[in-house]
Amino acid sequence: xxxxxxxxxxxxxxxxxxxxxxxxxxxxxxxxxxxxxxxxxxxxxxxxxxxxxxxxxxxxxxxxxxxxxxxxxxxxxxxxxxxxxxxxxxxxxxxxxxxxxxxxxxxxxxxxxxxxxxxxxxxxxxxxxxxxxxxxxxxxxxxxxxxxxxxxxxxxxxxxxxxxxxxxxxxxxxxxxxxxxxxxxxxxxxxxxx
Amino acid sequence: xxxxxxxxxxxxxxxxxxxxxxxxxxxxxxxxxxxxxxxxxxxxxxxxxxxxxxxxxxxxxxxxxxxxxxxxxxxxxxxxxxxxxxxxxxxxxxxxxxxxxxxxxxxxxxxxxxxxxxxxxxxxxxxxxxxxxxxxxxxxxxxxxxxxxxxxxxxxxxx
Numbered sequence: 001x002x003x004x005x006x007x008x009x010x011x012x013x014x015x016x017x018x019x020x021x022x023x024x025x026x027x028x029x030x031x032x033x034x035x036x037x038x039x040x041x042x043x044x045x046x047x048x049x050x051x052x053x054x055x056x057x058x059x060x061x062x063x064x065x066x067x068x069x070x071x072x073x074x075x076x077x078x079x080x081x082x083x084x085x086x087x088x089x090x091x092x093x094x095x096x097x098x099x100x101x102x103x104x105x106x107x108x109x110x111x112x113x114x115x116x117x118x119x120x121x122x123x124x125x126x127x128x129x130x131x132x133x134x135x136x137x138x139x140x141x142x143x144x145x146x147x148x149x150x151x152x153x154x155x156x157x158x159x160x161x162x163x164x165x166x167x168x169x170x171x172x173x174x175x176x177x178x179x180x181x182x183x184x185x186x187x188x189x190x191x192x193x194x
Numbered sequence: 195x196x197x198x199x200x201x202x203x204x205x206x207x208x209x210x211x212x213x214x215x216x217x218x219x220x221x222x223x224x225x226x227x228x229x230x231x232x233x234x235x236x237x238x239x240x241x242x243x244x245x246x247x248x249x250x251x252x253x254x255x256x257x258x259x260x261x262x263x264x265x266x267x268x269x270x271x272x273x274x275x276x277x278x279x280x281x282x283x284x285x286x287x288x289x290x291x292x293x294x295x296x297x298x299x300x301x302x303x304x305x306x307x308x309x310x311x312x313x314x315x316x317x318x319x320x321x322x323x324x325x326x327x328x329x330x331x332x333x334x335x336x337x338x339x340x341x342x343x344x345x346x347x348x349x350x351x352x353x
Contacts, residue, residue: 003195003229007202012229042242047250056250059228061242064351068342072351075228075246091253095227181352188348192340 001095002191010071013187014095015180018120019102020112021053021081024141027170028102029058029078032180035173036062054080057092064184074184081116090123098135098187099124100179102170103158105140105148113158121160135186136163139179144169195325197231204317205232208310212290216306217298219277222291223284223314224248231288248281248291271300282307285315287322 003012017025026046033044042061049055058078063071079089101120103113121131140154155165164182168175197205209221213234220235222244230245251270259267270281280292280303290311292303 001195001227003197003225003227005197005202005229005231007197007199007232014227014229043240045243045247056254059243059246059250061246067347067351075242077228087257088254091250091257094253095225184351185348188340188343189345192343194340 002097002187003095004070008071009069010073011067012073012075013097013184013191014075014077015098015100015183015187016092016096017076017078017100017102018089018116019081020104020109020116021083023081023102023104023109023113023116024168024170025078025081025102026052026054026058028100028139028141028168028176028179029060029076031170031173031176032062032076033060035177040064053082054078055085056080056088074187076180083115083119086119086123089119090126093123093127093129096124096127096129096134098137098183098190099131100137100139100183101158102139102141102168103154105142105154106145107147107149110149110157113154117158117160132161135183135190136161137179137183137186138163138165139168139175140165141168141170141175143167143174144172195225195321197321201317201321202232205314206234208314208317209234212292212306212310215309216292216294216303218292218294218303219297220291220293222248222293224289224291226252226287226289235293237293244291248289252281252283252289269304273300280304280307282311284311285318288314288318290314 017028019025033041040063045059047056060076063073077092079092124131138158166175166179170176205223209232213221220237222233223231224245225231226249228246228249230241233241255267255270268283272279277293277295282290284290294303
């Protein structure tokens with residue numbers, strides 16, 4: 001649910017990075033934080049365990065500039081990928097405007113990817129959203145690993161509609177900003193069309 | 195959700211009453227999905243992070259309450275050495291966060307918050323109801339704010 005504040009002249013949108021555990025959701029957000037200029041970003045908050053696994057969420061507010069006098073602010077969230085944190089994932093989807101699914105390209109993680117897409121669909125439904133109409137981008141991460149599944153095979157298994165698909169290596173930033181730009185455009189176009 | 199300047203003024207007036215009467219340092223109204231709605235007080239704070247974490251804390255507490263069969267915990271209190279936090283749910287959609295120090299007390303903050311919660315709930319309810327009605331002024335304002343955004347505007351955001 002986008003939040004338009006006429007008093008503050010700002011528009012806030014919420015984007016959630018979703019996907020299986022250890023797929024690179026937090027790494028995406030960390031890269032964005034690292035490469036965004038200081039006056040355009042807020043603090044990166046990570047609620048993580050001692051072993052740096054996301055426990056509740058990561059949060060990064062970024063501000064891209066103004067459109068028609070409104071400051072465009074995007075709140076980026078990640079969810080915990082581990083299956084037993086499902087309750088946390090549901091909470092973070094509240095008020096979401098767009099979702100990036102970060103898939104792990106490794107063959108051994110195919111089942112986890114499919115399970116996470118199904119779980120996303122169910123949790124969105126529970127919050128009253130429909131993945132079919134939600135702004136959505138698919139990022140195929142870890143493309144540099146030798147065990148990465150062929151692109152066509154991954155797309156066939158994970159693509160759920162005509163969503164844009166990006167190959168990425170989040171640790172080096174490849175594909176990270178391309179994915180972010182794409183989801184932001186989709187969110188704004190969706191709001192525009194309502 | 196659309197907050198008009200007139201809505202914001204109503205919220206700020208109510209928050210200022212709580213701030214003064216509770217002798218608090220900062221009073222903050224947050225939407226449950228994370229963004230801030232209005233804030234008053236003199237403290238230098240990262241309000242964006244504060245809003246997101248407050249919403250997260252309340253969401254987690256709601257999860258806890260449902261696990262033990264409670265509808266919800268309407269109030270949270272975090273006691274610190276210098277500053278303490280008092281968090282109240284405002285209706286179903288918003289959260290009121292009050293930060294106070296030794297100049298005030300939990301009892302006073304709780305009393306003043308409870309006194310003004312009904313008015314805050316009413317004001318928020320009106321905003322939410324208006325946001326639900328299609329064709330009403332807010333819906334029109336909301337759609338026009340986005341309709342004016344061109345594809346070029348969106349591209350320009352990325353430099």
